Amino acid sequence: MSVNRRTHRSAHSSQLSTREPRTQAQRRSETRRALLDAALEQLDGGVGFDSLSLRRVARTAGVVPAAFYRHFASMDELGLALVEESVQTLLAMLREAREDQARRANPEHLIARSVAILVEHVRAHRRHFAFIVRARASGNAVLRHAIRSETRLFASELATDLARFPVLSEWTTTDLQMLAGMFVDSMIATIDAILEASGWGSGPDRLTPPRQAQITKLAEKQLRLIVLAIPHWHSHP
Amino acid sequence: MSVNRRTHRSAHSSQLSTREPRTQAQRRSETRRALLDAALEQLDGGVGFDSLSLRRVARTAGVVPAAFYRHFASMDELGLALVEESVQTLLAMLREAREDQARRANPEHLIARSVAILVEHVRAHRRHFAFIVRARASGNAVLRHAIRSETRLFASELATDLARFPVLSEWTTTDLQMLAGMFVDSMIATIDAILEASGWGSGPDRLTPPRQAQITKLAEKQLRLIVLAIPHWHSHP
DNA sequence: CAAGTTAGTGTACGACCGTTCACCAAGTAT
């Protein structure tokens, strides 16, 4: 049994022979993490959240099925925990983009920079992004709504950022929300393209540089087109 | 048994008592249809294609599980048949939009008309659209790729339509593809919104008129913004 | 009308699933 655990969980620091007592809190959070990671791992392979089984998650986490319930009342609950995690990743990305933009005076390469940050983040946290994009259209209503609502929140935050640009200072809130929504949609499409091109996590990294460049170019083009329209916008009756 | 069939399959023409002999071809295609419809029905409820079971599909089609294999070698194959069907619906919509646009001289309300046609089609063929949007991000790799490829084809067809507009006559093929892709993405987002708002088919129609109007307005806004950018576009190095 | 083909039936199999429960060992609090 403990052999199984050593097989699946990443090997800890020191020797295997030492008993290495852990506090209960440690023990608890380690297993919880192992469960979350197991789920993410499965999701990163081609399967969707719906066809994710409690037993398989527990198994890859190196734990007996019943132990799952010590941490989550159901798979839904684990899913919600993953949503929370993934949203943190998203917000961190937004924050980085914000700071990056604040750091440089000229907004010349703003689009290119933003896309670069996005691509970089997707590669760094592929599993979180994969989870979001997948569960977004999953059959699980709970998760779907949770993600939808978090996504709307994300768009709102982006909208307030956008409001700071002089060109957008006069835009109505509704129009800003619409614009932010379009950016988010484009972002999701780009994430989707990257994940699809990288084979949904099979192997270390199947996303070839030329393919990545192509996706990047496309994303930049789309954003450029949208940005181009902004100065000519006038709100409608 | 035949009671079950009568329960699930839509009642045919005449009396139930008459023996009503059918040709084998009829028999075959009727059951096949019943299977496809059963799948669509399930999909229109909240479940994704992944968590669609051969047994349940057969059951709601009023047929024993083994009979499924007389028509499809696997659920994947049924899925591909649904893709084909749904794509036909998509193309029909594109055709209608094309003819509608050809019919009227002034392209004034072109956007509003296009959106209206989209919304109308989604309401008329909700199950097909639900299937496409759902299976697009499903865990099933076969279906996902089939839909992706068909979607690309659809975008290409739209691109050639766009090329006929004078404003776009000088655009490169790549840029046109990008533009068409954006329209398709926006379309998918709108479809998604409609389906989400109509409660994924629960009940006859939970999409309230104000909500529909709101979604329509948003879709039109997004398209209007994109269109606004077109005259100012210049291809990039 | 006889022989052949075919759509659908009924049964059975092994595999996996989610959930439960009594139990145990190890960390914690007194």
Added chain:
DNA sequence: ATACTTGGTGAACGGTCGTACACTAACTTG
């Protein structure tokens, strides 16, 4: 040191699943 709490175990349950196979009723072909 003792009693308590807690995370994890192992076995068992009833249920659904996909698939296989022999069989039958009905349509088709000669």
